[in-house]
Amino acid sequence: MNILVTGGAGFIGSALCRHLAVVPENRVINLDKLTYAGNQASLWEIEDLPNYRFVKGDVCDEALVADLLRAENINRIMHLAAETHVDRSIDGPTTFIESNILGTFRLLQAALKYWRGLSKPEAQNFRFHHVSTDEVFGDLAFDGSMFNERSPYAPSSPYSASKAASDHLVRAWHHTFGLPVVLSNCSNNYGPFHFPEKLVPLVILNALGDKPLPIYGNGANVRDWLYVDDHARALELVAARGKNGESYNIGGDSERSNLCVVETICDILDHKRPRCKDGSYRNLITFVADRPGHDRRYAMDTSKIKRELDWQPQESFETGLAKTIDWYLENDWWWQPIRDRSYWGERLGRPVAAQ
Structure with a gap:
C-alpha cells in the first residue's frame, strides 16, 4: 500500500507509522503539523528507511494534500490527525472544532477530487480510513451494556462532539459522493511514546517524581484499555x-x-522501582474535584472486527501495562524534555487529574 498517515507524529499515529514502515512493500507518508503532542523523536526507528517520508503540514492545506496524493500515488489515507485531550477541549474548544471538523472536511475534499481522477482499477483500490474514538457514543451505565457499531451517537465533551461531527462528515462523503471509506472507533490507548498529560504516562512519571497522583472524583469512572501496538495492527x-x-x-x-x-501502576512500580521513603506509591493518590461532563463508563463490543478481520488483542492490560512502565523507566531521553516544558502535571494553574 502507498499510505498517507495524517497525524503520524502523535501517539497512535507514530505507532501506526512504525508498524507499517517495517514492511518494505509499504510506502508510508507521514503528514503532521507538529503541534504540542507531535514528536518526531517517536519515529527515530524508521526515519531513515527508504519507504518512509515525513512531511510537516496541515490537513487543512488542500493544495499540499492534493500534491502528496498525486506525487505518491496514494491508495490509502489513514486519518488520525486530531486534537484529542478532553480537558483541553473544555478549556479551549475552538482548536478542536478547527482541527477535527474543518481539518477532516478539507482532507475529504482533497481525497474526493483525487479519487475522481483515478483510473477505474485505482479507484476501486482506494480507501479513506477515518480513525475515531469510543467517546462519540457517550456515556454507559455501570452494567453489562457495550457500544457496538450501531450505537447512537451521544457525545458529552467538545472533544467527542468534534470527533462525532468528523465521523458524520466521512459517512456523508461516502453516501453522497461515493467516496470509498472505512471507519474505526477505538477505546483508550496506552503504551510507549504516550504524551505525558494522558492518564497512564502522567501517573507513571508523577510517581517517579514523587508527585501527587490526582484522580477525578472517586476514581470509579471506567474505561476499556487497548495497547497501542494492538491498535496499530487492527488499523x-x-x-x-x-x-x-x-x-x-x-x-x-x-x-x-x-x-x-x-x-495497578503503583503496584508494578513498587516492585520495579520502590520508593526510597514513605511506603507504596499508592500513598501519592489524591482525589480532586471531578471535571465537567465526565462520562461514567465506556465499553466496546469488538465482535465484528474479530469475526470479519480475524483480529484479537495480543496484550492483556497487565502485560501491556508492564511493557509500558518498562519503556518509561528505560527511555527518559524521550519524556524528560517534554516534562521539562512544564507538562509534569499542571495545566492552566490547576492539577491535571487521571481521567
Missing part, C-alpha cells in the same frame, strides 16, 4: 480489508476503573 487490517462504508470497533477487552488503573 492496518481495517485499511486493507475493511468493507467499504463499514465501521469497526477496536478495544482491548480490558475494562478498568481509573482508580484500579492508578493502583
Whole structure:
C-alpha cells in the first residue's frame, strides 16, 4: 500500500507509522503539523528507511494534500490527525472544532477530487480510513451494556462532539459522493511514546517524581484499555480489508476503573522501582474535584472486527501495562524534555487529574 498517515507524529499515529514502515512493500507518508503532542523523536526507528517520508503540514492545506496524493500515488489515507485531550477541549474548544471538523472536511475534499481522477482499477483500490474514538457514543451505565457499531451517537465533551461531527462528515462523503471509506472507533490507548498529560504516562512519571497522583472524583469512572501496538495492527487490517462504508470497533477487552488503573501502576512500580521513603506509591493518590461532563463508563463490543478481520488483542492490560512502565523507566531521553516544558502535571494553574 502507498499510505498517507495524517497525524503520524502523535501517539497512535507514530505507532501506526512504525508498524507499517517495517514492511518494505509499504510506502508510508507521514503528514503532521507538529503541534504540542507531535514528536518526531517517536519515529527515530524508521526515519531513515527508504519507504518512509515525513512531511510537516496541515490537513487543512488542500493544495499540499492534493500534491502528496498525486506525487505518491496514494491508495490509502489513514486519518488520525486530531486534537484529542478532553480537558483541553473544555478549556479551549475552538482548536478542536478547527482541527477535527474543518481539518477532516478539507482532507475529504482533497481525497474526493483525487479519487475522481483515478483510473477505474485505482479507484476501486482506494480507501479513506477515518480513525475515531469510543467517546462519540457517550456515556454507559455501570452494567453489562457495550457500544457496538450501531450505537447512537451521544457525545458529552467538545472533544467527542468534534470527533462525532468528523465521523458524520466521512459517512456523508461516502453516501453522497461515493467516496470509498472505512471507519474505526477505538477505546483508550496506552503504551510507549504516550504524551505525558494522558492518564497512564502522567501517573507513571508523577510517581517517579514523587508527585501527587490526582484522580477525578472517586476514581470509579471506567474505561476499556487497548495497547497501542494492538491498535496499530487492527488499523492496518481495517485499511486493507475493511468493507467499504463499514465501521469497526477496536478495544482491548480490558475494562478498568481509573482508580484500579492508578493502583495497578503503583503496584508494578513498587516492585520495579520502590520508593526510597514513605511506603507504596499508592500513598501519592489524591482525589480532586471531578471535571465537567465526565462520562461514567465506556465499553466496546469488538465482535465484528474479530469475526470479519480475524483480529484479537495480543496484550492483556497487565502485560501491556508492564511493557509500558518498562519503556518509561528505560527511555527518559524521550519524556524528560517534554516534562521539562512544564507538562509534569499542571495545566492552566490547576492539577491535571487521571481521567
